[in-house]
Amino acid sequence: MTPFAQLLDRLIYTPSRNTKLALIVDYFRHAPDPDRGWALAALTGALSFPGVKAGAIRELAMRRVDPVLFGWSYDYVGDLAETTALIWPERRSNRAWPTLSEVVERLRTTARSDAPDVIEEWLDPLDATGRWALLKLITGGLRVGVSARLAKVALAEYGGVDPTEIEEVWHGLEPPYGELFAWLDRRTPRPDLEDKPVFRPPMLAHPLEDDEVEGLDFSAFLAEWKWDGIRVQIVARGGEKRLYSRTGDDIGAAFPDVLDHVTFEAVLDGELLVVAGGEVRPFNELQQRLNRKTVTGAMLRKYPAFVRLYDILFEGAEDLRDLPLVERRARLEAFHARTAPQRMDLSAIVEFAGRDELEALRAGARDTATEGLMLKRRDAPYVAGRPKGLWYKWKRGPLTVDAVLMYAQRGHGKRSSFYSDYTFGAWREHPETGAPELVPVGKAYFGFTDDELKLLDKWVRDHTVNRFGPVREVTHGLVFEVAFDSIHRSPRHKSGVAMRFPRISRIRWDKPAAEADRLETLEKLIG
Structure with a gap:
């Protein structure tokens, strides 16, 4: 735990992005396996301990501290892990600090009722920083100024590869990422995930600012409505199928009515909506089904899910991402006409004669139940991340x-x-x-x-x-x-x-x- 605690402590007090990157890369270089893999999982939000609830940590603290004093302290500090770490009465102990791997592996096999006693054993030999790091690891939400994206960039820098390559394999691997580090250390080839339904990094848009409108060549762009749902990726490969959110979370269990109609092999980009009676329903109806592990039959009937397709990244095993948008659009239209998947349609192209007409359409977007317009360069390939000048979102005024x-x-x-x-x-x-x-x-x-x-x-x-x-x-x-x-x-x-x-x-x-x-x-x- 010592190197991991030191890493977290330095990250939270370091405002510089480049310094944070350097700290994480240095940790990857010196930490052993599988500790560095578990640390990577913690930094990217891929590590959780559902058997340990926040209430158990609170009750554990009040074994040692007067409950009223703890309540006042928690109210002042505002963070459970930090409050417990600071207020925990130190006791002399001959026990060594646990390793990161020991913490993860033991908590994964410990019954919920026994977890507080195990955590108490670890807290006594630790100092305040170690206790804070341990409890942050256990309760989740490190909040040290490191996003999952930044951790992956550090991983790419450590291995000397492009961050896009990390994204391409990320969702096909699991903690503690031994296969991933073996590749980055040049000990094994890149993980082969071609036949797995892995998530592909999405292409994102920049907001179109008012001062950019005048100089934009609108004739170079296709326009679509910006629908008020959530961006998703449908992936069907090797006989398996997945529905991913834009951040790569597998949300298919909450939307079986979409996946049931995936009878093809492709990777499609689109917007997840609730559509009833041929009309797109408000976002709060879609929200009723988000973040659920299962859905009832009544919910499936009341909030029927639907995907409005924007793009096609793979058709079968063929990678289409390097094609210009207009060619990918033609492939998408032909694919949709041939497969005719239920619960899916195509996002319509918005025809316009010039900027003035497009501005008028954007101004009236509220009447169409959309958030505004998307502008996409006709010649743009599908590029992971947020490349400049290729895609814009031109949202209506708030x-x-x-x-x-x-x-x-x-x-x-x-x-x-x-x-x-x-x-x-x-x-x-x-x-x-x-x-x-x-x-x-x-x-x-x-x-x-x-x-x-x-x-x-x-x-x-x-x-x-x-x-x-x-x-x-x-x-x-x-x-x-x-x-x-x-x-x-x-x-x-x-x-x-x-x-x-x-x-x-x-x-x-x-x-x-x-x-x-x-x-x-x-x-x-x-x-």
């Missing part, structure tokens, strides 16, 4: 409302000492008394500067009226201008509505809370 801050919660990582997650509400008449009341309509944790965060944190502390663990209820005196992409009905929320991608556009220090928007105003924006 909606905005004025909402009142109701609750604040501490953030995570560097924000763990600040109240940075904000729940806000709109006014309505109380159904029984008729008096004005606030009901929550959304939650946001970005859209403000670091200086504004300090002001907001102080305001929350000065205006707290109640506490619920890490959450503070505040007086109804601060108004946010909230921007969001769309709003939909939602029976799960007291207000009956849910925002899509809410963010704080402006802090209205000057506006009285009584003048914030009413729930009826938000309901008129539903669409």
